[in-house]
Amino acid sequence: MTDNFNLLTDDQLDAISSGKLWTFHGGIHPPGNKLQSNQETISDAGIPATLVIPVEYKGQIPDLLVKVGDLVLKGQALSKVSKTLVAKHASSSGTVIAIEKRCDLHPSGLSVLSVVIQTDGLDRSIEYIKPEDYKTQSPVELVEKIQQAGILGLGGAGFPSHLKLSSQNDIKLLLINGAECEPYITADDRLMQEQAFEILEGINVLEHILKPQLTVIAVEDNKPEAIKSLQEALSHNAHKDKIILRIIPTVYPSGSEKQLIEIITGQQTPYGKHPNALGIVMQNVGTVFAIKQAIIDAKPLTSRIVTLTGDSLKQCSNVSVRIGTPIQYLLDRYWVDSMALHEIIIGGPMMGYTIKNTAAPVTKTCNCILAPTIQEMPPAQPEMPCIRCSECAEACPANLLPQQLLWYSKSQDHDKLEAYNLQACIECGACAYVCPSHIPLVEYYRVSKAEIYTAKTEAKKAEIARIRHEKRALRLEQAKLERQAKHKEATEKRKAQLKDKNGGDDLIAIALARAKAKKSANQQTTEPAEESKPASKNSAVAYAIARAKAKKQAQQQNTETADTQNTNNSSETESATSDPKKAAGCGDYCSR
Template sequence: METLLEQIEHGKLWQFPGGIHPPEQKSVSNQASIGRIPLPDYLVLPLKQHIGANGQLLVNKGDSVRKGQPLTRPGANWSLPVHAPTSGVISDIKPMPSAHPSALPELSIVLTPDGEDKWCELNPVADYTQLDKQALIDIIHHAGIAGMGGAGFPTYVKADSAKHKPVEFLVVNGVECEPYITADDLLMREHAEQIVQGIEIMQHLLNPQYVLVGIETNKPEAIQAMTAAAAHNDKILIRGLPVKYPSGGEKQLIQVLTSKEVPSGGIPADVGVLVQNVGTLFAVSEAVCKGKPLIERVVTVTGNTIQTPQNVWALLGSEIKHLLTCQGFEPVAEQRVIMGGPMMGFTLPTVRIPVVKTTNCILAPDNQELAVAGPEQACIRCSACADACPQTLLPQQLQWFAKGKEYDKLEEHNLFDCIECGACAYVCPSEIPLVQYYRVAKAEIREQKLEKVKAERAKERFEARKERLEREQEERQNRHKRSARSNTRSAEQSDKVSAAMERVKQKKDSQSAVQAAIERAKAKKAADGTLEPDNSEVALERAKRKEQARQYKAEKDAQATPEMHAGGEGSRKDAVAAAIARAKAKKAAQQNDATESSATAPAASDDPRKAAVAAAIARAKAKKAAQQDDDTAQSSSDAGAEDPRKAAVAAAIARAKAKKAAKETEQPDEAQPTEADAEPEDPRKAAVAAAIARAKAKKAAKDTEQPDETQLVEADAEPEDPRKAAVAAAIARAKAKKAAKEAEQPDEAQPAEADAEPEDPRKAAVAAAIARAKAKKAAKEAEQQADTVTDEAQPTETDAEPEDPRKAAVAAAIARAKAKKAAKEAEQQADTEQASSAPEQESPANDAPLSAEEKRQAAIKAAVARAKAKKQAAAKDQEGNDLS
């Protein structure tokens, strides 16, 4: 059994289903050779004359161009350039009627010829076999060649298809099966060599096994010319096909020559076949071998209204009217002009339509030659349309779906497999324009698909925009989060910096407060010679910290260094330290009271509640300071030994305060005798005066404790010299005597008081007893005062100059001895005065026995003595507690 290839080599042909045999009417135009017509007055060149996108304009209005010069530049999506058919000037660029049944305007270049017909520079290829295949494809592309059989598919795309799918057969369509059209017939007759040259260029690009040239047998001269031109190439097979319409259809021609059927919705490349028209191959030859772009083509001008029907070389852009006029057009009533053949062409709405790359025929029949279709009638279901359909479709069913706009069902019934050959409409007895229904339905389906594509693209853009916005929002949120975190960190850092600055400021303020306190103290000292302590919180806190530091250091020094003064002086030092602590606490309380009174006085005038609060706060601070002083008294007594200069300063301050206190205590001491002499006439008044005197004496004794202690400190400020210590001791003795005399004054006043009324011996006895008690009390208080002063002076002497502890000890011992001596002398003097007054007071009791009244007075005297004894015992206990 022969293979397919062997069958093809032997010239076997196959048949396709359907088809019709309309009158050919080819002899009208194929009797004369291809002619040329004069240049038109202007040329209209649409930018789109093929399947694909428009090119980009390269010229502007008013530009001069030459023949063959490109007017547009090819871009993407199968775009092809347009060239100038002749030399001239670009007179306009505007929308003009298109070569379409609707004649809708589309952008076109209007070229006015200059009559010179000058070519631009051409670049012919001497030997295309030496060129790269891509270079050949580019030449075909830039020449603007499209399929000239009617579809207008870009040729360079087909030439490049071998890269994707191998081409087994290259089929050349020279059938030209439609009636009246003879353009390909005449082209094959006159330019067979150029057509074969184009075939060989495509053969070089595609490398097929065979090139099959199909020509209907009603064109014997064309078959003969092509056979002669291809005789040197055994791969080019010329085949004569039986006359049958539409054997020139792409799918039908493939089936006839190769027996292969293109699948529904597919293309010839799917079965390894590529189809090219003879006019397209002629244009390829011109572009490669001569360098000429596609600027003209052969057009059949025929019909009974044409005086000279023939094929002519028509420049692209020439108006149909110009072709008709040149061929002697004589219109009739209800004249029709058809672009294309009677089967697949369409009636032009106007003859101002330009010739384009797919225009192969202009038919101008009269009313008898091509009868006008009658009114559409109902389908009789004769099935003639189905029998004539070369694609084995159901034309009647498709027409029903098209009328009902059931586009989905149309696609299901393979509407787009229809080649619009018109065989169904030709055989329809009801004269239903089936092809027109199909064309409208196809256009609407394409429009819907285009809208769907636009919608999908819009959806994609919307989703992309949405994603972009979400991404940007997320990025903004992340930036805000990062910014918030950085702001938080910055805020934390700012807070830290602010806190540090605040601490520095507070420290500076504290330093400023301390400095201000120092300045105030210096100012007061310069004004009145005294140095008032600064009771501000900062100063107190600072003093407290310094005192604690001194205590800590003193404790360490005490632990590290053995005591220099051992023996019985330890308890004496403890007593001295306690006395100093009490003195400091009293002094601090007095100073705090003075500060409170001065600080709260102006404030109280503004707001009594605020003044009360401030006073309470001041009292609390004073109590706290006093407690701190009591707690730290023991350690503070030894702290002065650390620095002699500080001890000297402290001694000077103590001396100044002692002087001030001594001045303050002089007035109440001197006032006592005067108060004691008030009215001695009445014994009851005398008793009251004696009680008042005793109270004042106690107060004076208490008041003299602090100045005496301070004076001793003043005397011991510089213990470096024993002579100075002796002087200080003498001063202490003098002050002790003075205190004793002041204590005696109220006792001396009482005898006067008792002597005021000598008539009553009992009153004198009572007064004498009272005087003796007061004298004893004053003597004891003076002794205690001297002991306290002496004991308190010892650490001051020792601390004044810690370099020589022996000198300080000697000076302290001398001072204590002198103080004790002064106290004893004061006591002896008081006893002597009591003894001198006692006989006088007791004599009445010895002379005679006591009466009832005397017994009563004695009982009173005993009660008074017991009360005083209890009071003295309580005072001693209190003093012992204070010393402890």
């Protein structure tokens, strides 16, 4: 449920309808560099030999519906949905040749579980059965279909669309983001120029789901052709009375969620809250187009519009790229000059990130591949000490204090960083853009955010381990008490049973008393016999020694007696042998 205290009021909605615009703190005006890519119509990027479709999302791995060796068709689901995960689909026909970890399109360059498809070049598709009219379906059914179609926020954040649309209570304003404020990127601009009617159909679907009181399409004034196409489509729309096209000034970062809300409504999104706290749901125009294709055409999200630009490319344009297409395939297809290429940036120059591994695939959040030359985007100048000019604070659209955040980031003072609302930083890069000392402020903030997240995660794990240990100790103690109580109860029960069987007598008590009496009697009998024994410990020892001596003496006497007898026998024998006469006489006598 939303907080009614923060919801937009009817007076505020009336002010929005009247055409009033507000502004936000800070902002900058970097060169747009949009003419390089927005002059050509959207073309198809073709089918690569191999598609690498990531199925792992923020560490979560869904249940897969395919295995190695399976034949797949375009639009076929590769994974199941869960509470937060959307389905992943094959973006062309072919054979699954591997399910393994591959490099992801992410600043970290880490690998994620991916389904690798060797395409057959035929681009065969599943049969798209046109669904029944969405107006006859409930919002819950439509939100489930959006999740099954695999739709994420295509503006760059990648937030699952079905989660945004699940909060269907107290929605006052549906805000469609067509600002596209980042330099170089023109994917949404060309989409609005060419698919304005389809975008309006997608808006109608969202209005049926959310039932907002007002819908506003916000477009920057540097997109005249897109504005013209939307105005024409709006004039033919049945709900044009509830949909307003609002043209806003070109200032960076007006396309950021919180800043665009402030421009349109004059309200700031509470820190730590989502826009639905104000009764607002925001969707990117690319996401709206994908929702139209899912609900009206029954097509899942298998491709997206990507801006290919930069002076190292011979052909800059917007192309429809299949999800899972390797970056290197696009660079080769659109003739990148590898000798002039300085770096590869995913996204724009302000909020984008560089990659080294061009085998990484295009994902649903990839809206631009920027391939500049070193002259177009020279290396960053060496960082110098902060001169405390406060230019960064004046440019910050989140109304933060970047200078103080820099100090606390360097000193790793996490408590101070949280006190100064580091998490409210949208990492737009405006502070670093205006810094005369060329300090990469956003890089410091990103590192600090990661450190704080890691520290909190470890602390949470430690707390969970402590609680588990305490609960286990409590369970063991409780089990011990229960065993003791059970044994006591069993003992009492046996005693009661024995008493009942023996006329109320306790046989165990009688037996114990009898044994005790017998023992006492035995002790009294043996006491006189034991009077001759030593009474004390010392006398007992002396007695034992004397007894041992007597025994030893007796043994010696027996030994001496035996030796005397043996000596006498030996003497007699020797005397008889030594007397020859006796021996001879005996011989003579015997011979006679």
